[in-house]
Amino acid sequence: MAAEQVAQYLASGVVVGGIYALIALGFVIVFGVTRIVNFAQGEFVMLGALVMAALGARGMAVPTAFAVSVLGVAALGALLYRVAVHPLRRAPALAVLILTIGASITIRGVALIAWGTDPLVVPAFSPGPPIVVAGAVVVRQGFWVLAVAGAAFVALWWLFTHTYAGAVVQACAVNPRAARLMGIRVERVALLAWGLAAGLGAAAGAVISPITYATYDMGLMLGLKGFVAAVLGGLVSPPAAIAGGFLLGVVESLAAGLVSSAYKDAVAFVVLVVVCLAQVLGALPWRVAEEA
Amino acid sequence: MTAPARGTVLAAGAVVVGALPWAVESRYVLGMLVFVALNGLSAVGLSLVMGFAGQVSLGQAAFFAIGAYVSGVLTATYGWNGWVALALAVAAGALVAFTVGLPIFRLSGLLLAMATLAFGIIVYYVLVNWAAVTGGPSGLTGVPALAVGGFRFDNDARMLWLAWGALLVVLAVSGNVVDSRIGRALRALHGSEAAAAAVGIDTARLKLGVFSLAGAITALAGALYAHYLTFINPSPFGFAYSVELLVMVVLGGVASVWGAVLGAAAVVLLVEALRAILPLLTSAHGAAEYEIAVFGVLLMVFMIFLPSGLAGLARRTA
Numbered sequence: 001m002a003a004e005q006v007a008q009y010l011a012s013g014v015v016v017g018g019i020y021a022l023i024a025l026g027f028v029i030v031f032g033v034t035r036i037v038n039f040a041q042g043e044f045v046m047l048g049a050l051v052m053a054a055l056g057a058r059g060m061a062v063p064t065a066f067a068v069s070v071l072g073v074a075a076l077g078a079l080l081y082r083v084a085v086h087p088l089r090r091a092p093a094l095a096v097l098i099l100t101i102g103a104s105i106t107i108r109g110v111a112l113i114a115w116g117t118d119p120l121v122v123p124a125f126s127p128g129p130p131i132v133v134a135g136a137v138v139v140r141q142g143f144w145v146l147a148v149a150g151a152a153f154v155a156l157w158w159l160f161t162h163t164y165a166g167a168v169v170q171a172c173a174v175n176p177r178a179a180r181l182m183g184i185r186v187e188r189v190a191l192l193a194w195g196l197a198a199g200l201g202a203a204a205g206a207v208i209s210p211i212t213y214a215t216y217d218m219g220l221m222l223g224l225k226g227f228v229a230a231v232l233g234g235l236v237s238p239p240a241a242i243a244g245g246f247l248l249g250v251v252e253s254l255a256a257g258l259v260s261s262a263y264k265d266a267v268a269f270v271v272l273v274v275v276c277l278a279q280v281l282g283a284l285p286w287r288v289a290e291e292a
Numbered sequence: 293m294t295a296p297a298r299g300t301v302l303a304a305g306a307v308v309v310g311a312l313p314w315a316v317e318s319r320y321v322l323g324m325l326v327f328v329a330l331n332g333l334s335a336v337g338l339s340l341v342m343g344f345a346g347q348v349s350l351g352q353a354a355f356f357a358i359g360a361y362v363s364g365v366l367t368a369t370y371g372w373n374g375w376v377a378l379a380l381a382v383a384a385g386a387l388v389a390f391t392v393g394l395p396i397f398r399l400s401g402l403l404l405a406m407a408t409l410a411f412g413i414i415v416y417y418v419l420v421n422w423a424a425v426t427g428g429p430s431g432l433t434g435v436p437a438l439a440v441g442g443f444r445f446d447n448d449a450r451m452l453w454l455a456w457g458a459l460l461v462v463l464a465v466s467g468n469v470v471d472s473r474i475g476r477a478l479r480a481l482h483g484s485e486a487a488a489a490a491v492g493i494d495t496a497r498l499k500l501g502v503f504s505l506a507g508a509i510t511a512l513a514g515a516l517y518a519h520y521l522t523f524i525n526p527s528p529f530g531f532a533y534s535v536e537l538l539v540m541v542v543l544g545g546v547a548s549v550w551g552a553v554l555g556a557a558a559v560v561l562l563v564e565a566l567r568a569i570l571p572l573l574t575s576a577h578g579a580a581e582y583e584i585a586v587f588g589v590l591l592m593v594f595m596i597f598l599p600s601g602l603a604g605l606a607r608r609t610a
Contacts, residue, residue, distance in 0.1 A: 037402045037405075037406065084592055084596065087596050088595065088596065091595075091599070093401055093402055094346075094347075094348045094401060094402070094405060095595060095599065097348065097402060097405055098348065098538065098542060098591060098595055099591070099592055099595040099596070101350075101535060101538065101588075101591060102587075102588045102589070102590070102591025102592035102595060103588065103592060104588070105535065105584050105585060105587055105588030105591065106585055106588030106589050106592060107588075108584070108585070108588070109582060109584055109585015109586070109588055109589075110585060112582065112585065113582065113585070220531070224409070224413075227406065228410075231403070231406070260421075262417075262420075262421045263417055263421060265413075265417070266413065266414055266417040269409075269410035269411075269413045269414050270410075270414065272406065272407065272410040273407060273410050273411065273414070276395070276396060276399055276403060276407045276410075277395050279399065279403075280395045280396070280398045280399060281395075288403060
């Protein structure tokens with residue numbers, strides 16, 4: 001096995017890992033504040049990509065299109081929470097999971113009606129030939145993926161450590177009841193968390209779309225893999241979720257390259273089963289949060 | 293429903309099913325009724341898991357596929373007797389459910405649900421990629437119809453008897469299970485796992501038992517499906533089918549095996565209606581895929597406004 005090939009797999013794994021990390025952060029933020037696994041998280045990724053494609057096709061500049069896509073989808077995420085999830089706030093977690101499965105299918109169906117089944121091409125943010133890094137060929141968009149992911153990580157870190165809103169989100173994640181007793185409006189924080197998660201998903205979708213194209217059915221797999229990345233990180237810690245995202249991206253890329261590309265999409269689910277087994281056997285060095 | 297009432301309903305059901313092929317001539321309607329029974333079986337299995345063990349399985353399609361492929365491969369590739377293959381398919385469904393459930397039922401809630409999802413998707417990938425046995429994406433042809441002596445269940449009317457017969461038997465069995473000591477333990481479990489454990493119920497064993505029973509019932513439906521269509525490929529057994537089963541159970545009302553059958557009937561009818569209507573409203577291109585959006589809306593509406601499903605609605609208006 002040539003070292004160059006391994007370098008190539010590592011490089012593509014890191015790029016796609018950045019995407020998984022962004023999506024995983026959305027899962028962690030929503031789970032932290034509302035104790036819900038939002039099955040529709042992947043659909044926000046798909047919407048981010050399709051809105052990006054649609055605006056690009058109308059000739060909108062990349063930065064504007066990116067901002068509109070992220071903010072629009074973030075608003076939709078908050079709306080979904082308010083309209084569909086909030087009414088079930090006293091229902092069991094599994095009922096809410098089923099609700100978000102319904103939301104996921106609905107959003108996918110609406111996207112299908114709006115954009116059709118053909119993949120939409122999104123031009124690269126900065127055109128040009130791929131760049132060679134340490135023997136691996138990386139498309140220019142790959143650097144954009146890492147730049148957007150990095151910027152999002154820094155922004156979130158700043159939000160959580162330097163702002164009141166961030167402190168409130170953390171308070172709700174640690175103990176919603178205590179937060180409520182302190183006068184925090186947990187429902188509003190939940191709205192913020194859902195908007196934030198949807199925006200992170202949309203950013204992931206918008207920045208990956210020049211590499212993968214944008215289709216109505218891209219969300220399910222990306223969302224599920226983001227979930228696996230979040231579980232790898234224990235489902236409650238943002239930094240661990242980021243690490244989980246990159247780890248999953250690299251493992252998947254290596255497995256596809258070195259073992260068999262036919263099972264590439266199955267790798268994440270094998271990882272999920274392995275993590276679950278390890279948790280049951282007590283062999284996991286950390287714990288995955290199971291429910292509220 | 294009390295045991296005598298259930299007996300009456302089941303007997304009436306048997307009479308109706310027995311007479312139907314004379315009352316209905318349309319092969320289209322008979323075929324649809326066969327699918328109601330097959331989906332009804334799977335939905336009853338899932339409703340036992342959801343309504344009584346209080347767990348969501350998002351990978352139930354895998355057991356349908358296991359039933360279809362075990363019975364299909366044994367008969368079509370190895371020429372085994374259909375009934376032996378069917379029995380082995382059911383056993384395989386139970387065994388796989390038991391083996392998978394053994395570790396994952398020690399997880400709880402959301403993580404358990406996602407683990408069943410992962411299991412379902414892995415089974416799907418194995419079906420697509422293990423071409424030497426499963427025939428890969430193009431599938432398996434030449435699965436023979438089941439037969440008793442010279443009487444072959446090879447047309448819609450005869451298959452209707454077989455599928456509905458199986459469904460009525462499963463309803464009788466699950467009705468008895470629900471009314472038994474085990475059923476009371478299950479309801480206690482659904483009410484509060486901690487309380488159930490406190491009164492001496494072995495909750496882990498009970499959940500595993502229900503999951504295995506559901507695996508067996510769903511595999512039975514899959515095996516019947518294979519012998520009915522005589523052709524199987526992986527595409528109907530993906531995540532979308534697991535969601536469809538979930539819709540049936542939610543529509544019917546989670547804690548009701550009768551509701552599950554009602555939900556199955558509603559979904560089958562809805563799919564047929566949509567297939568007739570949608571091409572008129574949109575370009576033919578991709579029209580079949582719109583139906584999934586309708587399921588999504590239904591899931592949301594039922595979860596928000598009618599969490600007890602059609603069965604709950606019937607109880608309330610009765």
